Amino acid sequence: RKPKNFPPGPKWWPFLGCAPQIANLQKRTNHLVFTTAELAKTYGNVLGLKVGTQVLVVVNGIAANKEFLLSDDLSGRPLGEFYDKRTWGKRRGILLVDELFWQEQRRFFLKQLREFGFGTRNMSTLIEEEAQELIAYICKFTALNDSSVFNIQNLFNLHILNSLWKMLAGVRYDAEDKKMRELQAILNELFRAVGATFSHFPILKYLAPEKSGYNVYVRSHNCLWRFLRKELAHHKETHVPDSPRDVIDVYLNVLKSSEESGKSFSEDQLVATCMDMFMAGSETTSNTLSFGFLYLILNPDVQRKAQEEIDRVVGRTRCPSLNDRPNMPYLECVVMESLRMFAGRAFTVPHRAIRDTYLCGYRIPKDVLVIANLYGCMLEKESGYKNPEAFEPERFLSNGKISLPDNFIPFGLGKHRCLGESMARANVFLFLAALLQKFDFGIVPEQPPTAEWADGITPGPKPFKARITPRKYTDNF
Numbered sequence: 411r412k413p414k415n416f417p418p419g420p421k422w423w424p425f426l427g428c429a430p431q432i433a434n435l436q437k438r439t440n441h442l443v444f445t446t447a448e449l450a451k452t453y454g455n456v457l458g459l460k461v462g463t464q465v466l467v468v469v470n471g472i473a474a475n476k477e478f479l480l481s482d483d484l485s486g487r488p489l490g491e492f493y494d495k496r497t498w499g500k501r502r503g504i505l506l507v508d509e510l511f512w513q514e515q516r517r518f519f520l521k522q523l524r525e526f527g528f529g530t531r532n533m534s535t536l537i538e539e540e541a542q543e544l545i546a547y548i549c550k551f552t553a554l555n556d557s558s559v560f561n562i563q564n565l566f567n568l569h570i571l572n573s574l575w576k577m578l579a580g581v582r583y584d585a586e587d588k589k590m591r592e593l594q595a596i597l598n599e600l601f602r603a604v605g606a607t608f609s610h611f612p613i614l615k616y617l618a619p620e621k622s623g624y625n626v627y628v629r630s631h632n633c634l635w636r637f638l639r640k641e642l643a644h645h646k647e648t649h650v651p652d653s654p655r656d657v658i659d660v661y662l663n664v665l666k667s668s669e670e671s672g673k674s675f676s677e678d679q680l681v682a683t684c685m686d687m688f689m690a691g692s693e694t695t696s697n698t699l700s701f702g703f704l705y706l707i708l709n710p711d712v713q714r715k716a717q718e719e720i721d722r723v724v725g726r727t728r729c730p731s732l733n734d735r736p737n738m739p740y741l742e743c744v745v746m747e748s749l750r751m752f753a754g755r756a757f758t759v760p761h762r763a764i765r766d767t768y769l770c771g772y773r774i775p776k777d778v779l780v781i782a783n784l785y786g787c788m789l790e791k792e793s794g795y796k797n798p799e800a801f802e803p804e805r806f807l808s809n810g811k812i813s814l815p816d817n818f819i820p821f822g823l824g825k826h827r828c829l830g831e832s833m834a835r836a837n838v839f840l841f842l843a844a845l846l847q848k849f850d851f852g853i854v855p856e857q858p859p860t861a862e863w864a865d866g867i868t869p870g871p872k873p874f875k876a877r878i879t880p881r882k883y884t885d886n887f
């Protein structure tokens with residue numbers, strides 16, 4: 411039964427909740443963010459839903475989402491479906507598993523990302539190297555296959571994964587490397603499994619563990635756990651406290667220091683948080699880049715303007731670095747538009763009410779999950795953006811300066827605001843800059859891309875191809 415004064419929404423049927431109505435509407439709208447935005451038109455911006463046995467509140471529009479994301483009472487993380495003996499057990503992360511240790515761990519990783527630097531490598535050099543690896547791959551592929559046609563949506567995965575892995579564990583892998591292929595396969599499987607039916611109908615874990623996707627989830631979760639544990643064991647063997655090579659080494663130093671012992675730091679916690687970083691940081695960044703390049707191909711004038719800025723500020727031979735960022739407002743705005751196109755089609759990670767509370771006047775009982783639909787904030791007609799579906803970096807520029815509206819919230823807001831924002835923005839900026847400096851991205855006439863996209867754990871463009879060719883310069887730069 412619906413709790414009293416619970417947010418309005420479609421009728422709840424026994425066992426199924428309002429899953430049938432949602433599934434029907436989704437067939438028509440094609441996307442879950444559209445479905446809940448459409449329901450919000452009937453029931454209001456705070457929607458009370460039940461999917462299977464899971465009671466869920468979905469929040470639309472910037473005003474309601476600000477109240478939600480800034481509420482302390484709604485700042486828990488889900489406890490349920492993914493947190494059981496066969497997987498997480500007593501392990502805790504930051505993202506999916508709950509907040510007992512969240513604050514200290516979050517502080518540690520935020521500090522690492524802010525002050526990032528090991529030996530001569532800082533965040534910029536680490537990502538620059540990875541972008542140059544991708545450039546080398548594109549040149550090699552073109553020469554070997556005598557073809558300049560590339561599948562764009564898979565192009566960045568390996569390199570984004572490598573940038574995360576280099577930060578955490580100090581190593582990178584080539585595409586052909588067995589370990590990298592293993593890591594990618596495990597992550598793909600885990601991503602698919604997180605959205606499987608057992609997450610909406612937990613009882614299926616016991617009734618139909620194979621069919622509901624639960625067994626796959628357990629298997630891939632535990633594979634990733636073992637993979638990271640192995641890396642940790644290797645780090646412990648080769649660890650030199652005075653010269654940390656990466657975030658894992660710094661964490662090991664904390665574990666050794668008596669000051670911190672007894673607090674939330676532990677080897678299991680480290681592995682759990684590394685897992686969160688992969689889950690939260692890999693597909694999000696790769697898909698933002700895919701959206702960015704999709705729209706640059708569909709809008710060649712934007713691509714040309716970005717290239718003109720790169721030529722003027724960086725030139726044609728030096729690698730673009732994060733130091734160039736203040737002088738490249740146009741490319742920064744291309745980054746912002748790419749983020750808007752990605753996050754405007756996404757939900758945030760679910761939150762949980764840590765006590766009985768109210769949101770926009772409705773009652774939210776303790777432990778109910780609440781999730782933000784960012785579509786209404788950044789892409790819907792009513793979002794306040796002029797022509798929101800168009801890719802127009804200029805919308806963020808005013809007299810040559812960047813000005814972001816209040817409802818630009820691709821990284822969320824408040825206590826749980828994305829931990830990896832600095833790294834994500836650096837990755838998107840440097841990959842765009844390095845690739846546009848060297849190549850033109852064009853349509854393959856026989857297979858022109860469309861702006862269509864697909865739902866997933868995170869949204870991404872439908873598979874599309876582009877012709878990537880070395881830039882032709884017509885001026886005397």
Ligand code: HEM
Binds near residue numbers: 760823826827
């Ligand atoms: C374009 C890329 C990215 C986007 C759009 C993005 C967006 C977000 C959003 C919307 C949230 C949820 C906020 C909430 O629940 O209220 C989040 C949380 C999080 N993100 Fe990101 N993210 C990106 C990349 C990254 C990267 C690269 C990392 C890791 C290096 C990362 C690590 C995290 C973590 C650990 C959390 C949970 C924070 C917490 O609960 O305290 N993200 N992100």
